[in-house]
Amino acid sequence: MVYQRDAVEALPAYVQGKSIPNAVKLSSNENPYPPLDSVVEVVRERAASISLYPDMSAHDVVERIAARWQVRPSEIAVGAGSVEVAAQLITASAGSGDEVMFAWRSFEAYPILVQVAGATPVPVPLTADDRHDLEAMLAAITDRTRLVFVCTPNNPTGAIVTRDEMERFLERVPSSVLVVIDEAYAHFDDAEDSVDGLDFFRRCDNVVVLHTFSKAYGLAGLRIGYAIAPERIAANLRRVAVPFGVSALAQAAAIASLDAEDELQERIDVIRAERARVLAGLRDRGWQVFDSLGNFVWLRTGASTTEVDGILRENGVVARAFAGDGIRVTIGSPEMNDRFLAALDGVPASV
Ligand SMILES: Cc1ncc(COP(=O)(O)O)c(C=O)c1O
Structure with missing residues (x-):
């Protein structure tokens, strides 16, 4: 067999945030806006x-x-x-x-x-x-x-x-x-x-x-x-x-x-405001989330990670789940964020 480094063959593949038709993709911390x-x-x-x-x-x-x-x-x-x-x-x-x-x-x-x-x-x-x-x-x-x-x-x-x-x-x-x-x-x-x-x-x-x-x-x-x-x-x-x-x-x-930094700053400001709205929406729904200063929030779902991720997907929201640990959800446009929050309605908060 052709020689390959063991260290490479043992590596986990980098997981890219997935796209699913008609779902909102909040899995890769991308900017929800089109380019300027x-x-x-x-x-x-x-x-x-x-x-x-x-x-x-x-x-x-x-x-x-x-x-x-x-x-x-x-x-x-x-x-x-x-x-x-x-x-x-x-x-x-x-x-x-x-x-x-x-x-x-x-x-x-x-x-x-x-x-x-x-x-x-x-x-x-x-x-x-x-x-x-x-x-x-x-x-x-x-x-x-x-x-x-x-x-x-x-x-x-x-x-x-x-x-x-x-x-x-x-x-x-x-x-x-x-x-x-x-x-x-x-x-x-x-x-x-x-x-x-x-x-x-x-x-x-x-x-x-x-x-x-x-x-x-x-x-x-x-x-x-x-x-x-x-x-x-x-x-x-x-x-x-x-x-x-x-x-x-x-x-x-x-x-x-x-x-074009001024123009981009306006978008950053909207994403920050949306982040505050999403964090408040999560807390209203009983989730204990720490403040996030990135363009994403972190749900500490622990052992329920796969289950909560499944519910999000059933509701058309693709987030980035780390099994056994938590789910990272990118802050998207206001409509995308509404969809995320709505997907959690009725889901018991994991933490
Ligand atoms: C903390 C951190 N550093 C670096 C990167 C790499 O980003 P890029 O290679 O697109 O510049 C990412 C991307 O998700 C990141 O989360």
Whole structure:
């Protein structure tokens, strides 16, 4: 038989949120809005050039991102979605025998990417209120720890890490360990005491911030995300990146989206207001849900997860269920959210 790495054959497949005809898809934390006209226009214009390779250095979008955050272009590394940049970070930092830590439950790609790299995943359980347990994470650091992901707001629980918590954490993390603050959902986070990854990036040599255009900017289908990283690390991310991984369309759409941030902010505001309405609707129905600062809510359904997920599906709502644990439901349009809440009418709250 042809040789394949055991570590790869043992991997669980990444589960994509499913689509079912006539059902509302609230399973992938996508933006419920169509792309902005100005963005579609740019993509249309660029479509004529898809017979050519994109600019591998992504020069224009890197310059634009750098200007947006007032950092140097050499501190930006792009990838085909921030998930690819997360993979680059792991490849650049950890190999066989090295440890990569993350809270659990968190973004389900982390353990998969770590195993693909041949490194050892170190999941550290969340606190009882579904937050990062940074004390436990500190205690779990060994001399083989190379990288720690901190996802805030956390996918799927929606909990944030506060500025003070991060301050205390970074004071004690060894300077040889890279701390990646994954801010995929930061645009939806309006808590006053939330960590601002960029602030820590400016102050610490071992902090990287991960951003995506997939969520608030609504470009999930085009695949572009980026790291803001110290120069040496950003250069290494470019070394390990898949060549030409970010299409010219994605690069152009990202620039157009940064040019349209005001318009996008209006949509973000609506999603935040809807999130508050959905959380209130859940509490009215007897569900004990923690505040979520992402564009999703988290139902702690535990042992009833599969049953509740089945009821949602019967009622035309596709969410992301993690058997035995909980169900993450993306905040959609007001109509989609109504459908979700209505689906729970008459369902006994699991917790
Ligand atoms: C926490 C987190 N980070 C990163 C990503 C990756 O997003 P993308 O690769 O589309 O940029 C996701 C997507 O769901 C996510 O939830």
